[in-house]
Structures are given as C-alpha cells and as structure tokens.
C-alpha cells in the first residue's frame with residue numbers, strides 16, 4: 546500500500562481491515578486501498594500538532610496513487626481474490642495472485 550506524507554490522514558486498521566474496498570457510485574468496479582480517516586488542521590494544530598478527522602475516508606485506487614475522499618458507507622470490503630492487484634479491476638484476474646485455493 547502506498548504511503549502519503551503530504552496528505553493528512555489517520556490510519557484505522559481496526560475499522561478498515563479488508564485488503565481493499567469497492568466504492569459505490571464514482572469508482573465502482575475498481576478496488577480501492579483505504580488509507581484511513583481524512584484529517585485536517587484546525588485552529589489548535591499549530592501548537593498541538595493534532596489534526597482532526599473530517600468524517601471522510603481517504604482511499605487510493607489499486608494501481609494508482611492519488612487519494613480520493615469517500616463516505617465510509619460507500620465503501621464495501623472486497624476479498625483479495627476478487628480484485629486485480631495490478632489494474633485494480635474487480636473481477637480481473639490477470640495479476641499473478643494465486644486464487645487456486647479460494
């Protein structure tokens with residue numbers, strides 16, 4: 546999973562424990578890696594160094610590196626064998642992932 550330094554977000558592996566997610570609406574048909582909760586600076590950030598959650602989720606399309614913003618409700622977990630690790634398409638199996646025992 547790619548890492549982003551400039552884009553602020555808070556990881557939450559307990560909530561987002563699936564290997565990838567399918568998005569409702571825009572981005573449908575493609576798997577997304579969830580980065581975590583989007584966070585922004587507020588008036589205290591300058592001295593506290595703390596960022597606050599916006600309630601939105603940041604995710605990047607599998608095979609891409611640009612973060613997009615989602616509502617948590619619009620993201621549904623997908624199993625690793627159900628998406629392609631190269632192009633990100635759900636249902637594509639042209640990556641080398643071993644699906645034989647699933």
Ligand SMILES: [Zn+2]
Nearest residue numbers: 629632637639
């Ligand atoms: Zn593919």
